[in-house]
Amino acid sequence: MSTARRRALLLGCVVAAVAVVAALLASGLRHDPSDTASPLVGRPAPQFRLDGLDGPPVALSDLRGKVAVINFWASWCAECHTEQPALNATWDRFRGSGVVVLGIDFEDNEADARHYVAGEGSDYPVVVDPQSRTALAFGVRGVPETFVVDQQGRIVERVIGAVDEDRLTATISRLLREDTR
Amino acid sequence: MSAVRRPPVRPSLGLLTLGLVGCGLVALLVVAVRGEPRPQSRSAQVHQIAAQLRCPVCDDLSVADSPAPLAAQMRQQIADDLAAGRTPDQIRQRFVAAYGDSVLLTPPHHGVGQVAYLLPALVLGVGVVCAVLLLRGWLRAAGPGGRGAEADGRRGEPGEPGGHGAQEGEGGQGDDGGEPARGAAVQGSPRLSAADRRSLQRALARLREEEQ
Numbered sequence: 543m544s545t546a547r548r549r550a551l552l553l554g555c556v557v558a559a560v561a562v563v564a565a566l567l568a569s570g571l572r573h574d575p576s577d578t579a580s581p582l583v584g585r586p587a588p589q590f591r592l593d594g595l596d597g598p599p600v601a602l603s604d605l606r607g608k609v610a611v612i613n614f615w616a617s618w619c620a621e622c623h624t625e626q627p628a629l630n631a632t633w634d635r636f637r638g639s640g641v642v643v644l645g646i647d648f649e650d651n652e653a654d655a656r657h658y659v660a661g662e663g664s665d666y667p668v669v670v671d672p673q674s675r676t677a678l679a680f681g682v683r684g685v686p687e688t689f690v691v692d693q694q695g696r697i698v699e700r701v702i703g704a705v706d707e708d709r710l711t712a713t714i715s716r717l718l719r720e721d722t723r
Numbered sequence: 724m725s726a727v728r729r730p731p732v733r734p735s736l737g738l739l740t741l742g743l744v745g746c747g748l749v750a751l752l753v754v755a756v757r758g759e760p761r762p763q764s765r766s767a768q769v770h771q772i773a774a775q776l777r778c779p780v781c782d783d784l785s786v787a788d789s790p791a792p793l794a795a796q797m798r799q800q801i802a803d804d805l806a807a808g809r810t811p812d813q814i815r816q817r818f819v820a821a822y823g824d825s826v827l828l829t830p831p832h833h834g835v836g837q838v839a840y841l842l843p844a845l846v847l848g849v850g851v852v853c854a855v856l857l858l859r860g861w862l863r864a865a866g867p868g869g870r871g872a873e874a875d876g877r878r879g880e881p882g883e884p885g886g887h888g889a890q891e892g893e894g895g896q897g898d899d900g901g902e903p904a905r906g907a908a909v910q911g912s913p914r915l916s917a918a919d920r921r922s923l924q925r926a927l928a929r930l931r932e933e934e935q
Contacts, residue, residue, distance in 0.1 A: 681823070
């Protein structure tokens with residue numbers, strides 16, 4: 543191989559290597575690290591047993607056999623106010639059909655949480671999560687965040703941000719249909 | 724034929740390259756064998772693990788550096804897990820199980836993350852190959868009958884057979900800066916290698932010498 547050809551080959555290799563690294567860096571810069579699918583979807587939900595804000599404690603095992611809509615929220619969270627009507631409506635519609643809506647209060651103080659619940663007219667169970675241990679186990683990045691858990695205790699959907707009532711209804715209806723087959 | 728003067732050999736640059744590559748390999752080996760230093764105190768252990776985790780609610784801050792309440796809860800959980808006897812790897816895996824690989828500030832050792840670990844080794848390998856090729860080229864140029872010797876021959880006494888200047892000096896050195904001048908006899912023979920061309924040129928020079 544002539545020197546000129548060898549040098550052209552070497553130059554080509556260097557240019558190709560630089561192009562590969564630049565492409566990797568560019569894709570990394572455009573990628574939002576927080577925008578990732580939860581690795582928990584399709585897996586069993588993390589176990590928890592949390593004290594109620596005003597009611598009895600609730601454990602994941604208590605929800606076995608039911609569809610659970612587990613919503614992480616806080617009184618200081620503006621978007622939580624936005625989604626509250628959808629959660630209330632879902633609870634009202636499905637509460638007698640083997641569906642539980644459970645609110646988990648996230649990084650909040652209990653007085654503010656009680657005030658929020660009273661103000662929003664929510665009557666589904668609400669629990670507190672001291673030290674955010676359950677939120678960490680669910681991989682929560684902020685509030686609101688909602689997980690739909692099927693009758694076998696498996697997470698089937700995760701919603702980051704305010705839930706959409708129609709989407710929630712569709713998921714719950716599908717799980718109830720599948721359970722009756 | 725005049726005595727062929729050997730050009731100055733430049734092995735020092737090649738040796739320097741090889742030396743640098745060797746140092747890099749030794750450094751990599753030392754880091755690989757020693758691994759990360761073990762912190763002594765519990766808080767230092769917590770900090771070391773937290774520094775390897777991305778705060779989930781921050782923009783590119785580690786759990787160790789973030790002032791966010793969730794990061795503080797994560798540090799507390801790390802401390803509690805260490806107290807419970809979990810290893811740093813088990814603790815990291817717990818967060819990975821909940822948040823995915825994106826919670827790690829260092830790339831994972833599988834999937835696309837492997838590129839970050841393989842690329843330096845690949846670059847090192849390419850560097851070694853380049854260094855060896857360069858060294859071979861220099862040694863060949865410095866050897867007898869090499870490019871250096873020919874270049875020296877071209878600079879020979881006027882009228883000497885070895886001095887190609889009279890016949891081939893017009894072409895000078897090739898564009899690649901190292902090829903011997905291509906005389907009329909060589910042009911039109913693109914299939915000849917550089918070594919063949921040099922042999923041909925020497926044979927032609929001998930023929931001309933005998934004719935004179």
